[in-house]
Amino acid sequence: MDFMKLKEAAKKIVDMEVRGAAKIARFAAETLLEYAKSLEGDFDGEMRKAAEILLNTRPTAVSLYNAINYVMQYSGNTADEKREDLIRRAEEFIRWVDAAKKEIGKIGVRRIKDSSTILTHCNSSAALSIIKEAHKAGKDIEVFATESRPRLQGHITVKELRKEEIPVTLIVDSAVRYFMRDIDYVIVGADAITVNGALVNKIGTSQIALAANEFRVPFMVAAETYKFSPKTLAGETVVIEERSPEEVAPKELLSLGVEVRNPAFDITPRRYIDLIVTEIGAIPPEMAYLVIKERFGFELPTEEELTLMPEHYD
Numbered sequence: 001m002d003f004m005k006l007k008e009a010a011k012k013i014v015d016m017e018v019r020g021a022a023k024i025a026r027f028a029a030e031t032l033l034e035y036a037k038s039l040e041g042d043f044d045g046e047m048r049k050a051a052e053i054l055l056n057t058r059p060t061a062v063s064l065y066n067a068i069n070y071v072m073q074y075s076g077n078t079a080d081e082k083r084e085d086l087i088r089r090a091e092e093f094i095r096w097v098d099a100a101k102k103e104i105g106k107i108g109v110r111r112i113k114d115s116s117t118i119l120t121h122c123n124s125s126a127a128l129s130i131i132k133e134a135h136k137a138g139k140d141i142e143v144f145a146t147e148s149r150p151r152l153q154g155h156i157t158v159k160e161l162r163k164e165e166i167p168v169t170l171i172v173d174s175a176v177r178y179f180m181r182d183i184d185y186v187i188v189g190a191d192a193i194t195v196n197g198a199l200v201n202k203i204g205t206s207q208i209a210l211a212a213n214e215f216r217v218p219f220m221v222a223a224e225t226y227k228f229s230p231k232t233l234a235g236e237t238v239v240i241e242e243r244s245p246e247e248v249a250p251k252e253l254l255s256l257g258v259e260v261r262n263p264a265f266d267i268t269p270r271r272y273i274d275l276i277v278t279e280i281g282a283i284p285p286e287m288a289y290l291v292i293k294e295r296f297g298f299e300l301p302t303e304e305e306l307t308l309m310p311e312h313y314d
């Protein structure tokens, strides 16, 4: 893969031809792998440039950051050794993505009772892994899927579910509360989980969580551990991507000077989340900190480093 092809790959993420946090992360690892294969010249410098380009495609998906970080921690003395190690790490990450999705299905299915109605939002491969597993296990389930304006990822969801012959009803986003009394579980995916257990997911998720809370419907999140944000442990907040007004309003309206805001994601506080199903277990959101510490080996500054800081107060 040459530099032009790398830029084309990055554009596929920007244009949402490749979308959804897991798919983006997997695709970024694959792209780095392909780019490294044929790279000549300054290996470290060129790889860093490639990583930077991919990182700047979609800001909210922490999976992208974690994927790139994982792959870029390669080592070696020569360019060939570094390439070999990078390829090994990328393949390892890709295996993690695939295995985690399956495992989430197996763990999540134990939470689903027979004869239940599940509501899902947007198109999450992790959430659908649980739903498909429940169907495979012979549980009599049906799904309500929101259309997920403005990009209508709900259409992808209903097609995927019908392919498995799972009964599904498509609803507009604003009908969620209207139908909540008929719902047994809400299951959504995640673009990011913060250190305090909050969920960042498709815009509208937090409203669904409010309605679920009102009707005492369990609200479950399906999230691989590579969606947990190590940066939030260091005090950073997750950046919410705002997409173009054209996704929401036709040119004719925009030409009247109508202002449009189009945030792609929102934040659901942990008090509305009953359970996060990860590949290492079904955990309460309060455990997000431990997952980040364990999975990403995030090191807090040592006592010594702290005392070296100019303005350190006990």
Ligand code: RUB
Residues within 6 Å of the ligand: 019, 020, 021, 022, 023, 121, 122, 123, 124, 125, 126, 127, 153, 188, 189, 190, 191, 201, 202, 264
């Ligand atoms: C997709 C979205 C999904 C998560 C999880 O947003 O919000 O719920 O990314 O998906 P977009 P998955 O369509 O804007 O990328 O479980 O497949 O990682």
